[in-house]
Amino acid sequence: MGGRLAEKVVLITGAAGGLGRAMAHLFAAEGARLILTDMGAERLEALKADLAGDGHDRVMVMEQDVTDEARWEEVVDAGVAEFGRLDVLINNAGIGYMADLEETTLAEWKRVHAVNSEGPFLGTRKAIKVMKGTGGGSIVNISSIAGLIGAVNLAAYCSSKGAVRLFTKAAALHCARRGYNIRVNSIHPSFTETPMVRDMITAARNPDKMEAALSTAAPMGRMGRPEEVAYAALYLASDESSFVTGTELAVDGGNTAA
Helix, strand or coil: CCCCCCCCEEEECCCCCHHHHHHHHHHHHCCCEEEEEECCHHHHHHHHHHHHHCCCCCEEEEECCCCCHHHHHHHHHHHHHHHCCCCEEEECCCCCCCCCHHHCCHHHHHHHHHHHHHHHHHHHHHHHHHHCCCCCEEEEEECCHHHCCCCCCCHHHHHHHHHHHHHHHHHHHHHHHCCCCEEEEEEEECCECCHHHHHHHHHCCCHHHHHHHHHHHCCCCCCECHHHHHHHHHHHHCHHHCCCCCCEEEECCCHHHC
């Protein structure tokens, strides 16, 4: 099978969500063998069935809580046992949280950081251990423009995504200096048309006002689409980006250019 990811083994967390589904379909079409994880077996099986309907059957799915260290060991080891290697890790799982800073509880702060920051750390650490023994690979951490600039009522989210940005750079240098041939990069989408963003809009005090604001926030005048983020991830996952590591790729319609 041809394609930009021909025969590469790709693990995508948060695969049943908006960005994850878009990446799963695109990567499968580009020849990848997929390990797809998320919370909830039903959604994963539905995604697997959708992919099979498009002729992509080299797919395994596993439930995963990305904050569970032991589960990372099980997922990666099972994927390697099935496909023989791991070439690409997409740390995509994440949660949103909107709250006034003064009303943010420590429990919610920790929950957001556990998923959005600790999950990529655990996945990256495990992936490096596997990839360095098989010639290298690519790790792509899905952050956010909230990891580049601040935002009102998103203190916990901004902090967690900002941590991903600098962790990515540290991991990239670690791998480069040790000669592992493992590239580590981050993607920073602006508000994108996904179920997570839809939930944030619904939870706002004035959902209609929030949706209008998000739709016009970017200089390009609209929210992003999941496939636009997926194509950015495809580039970083593929050999086309073989000299790109430690970088942050904003997919934001010009949000961070102003």
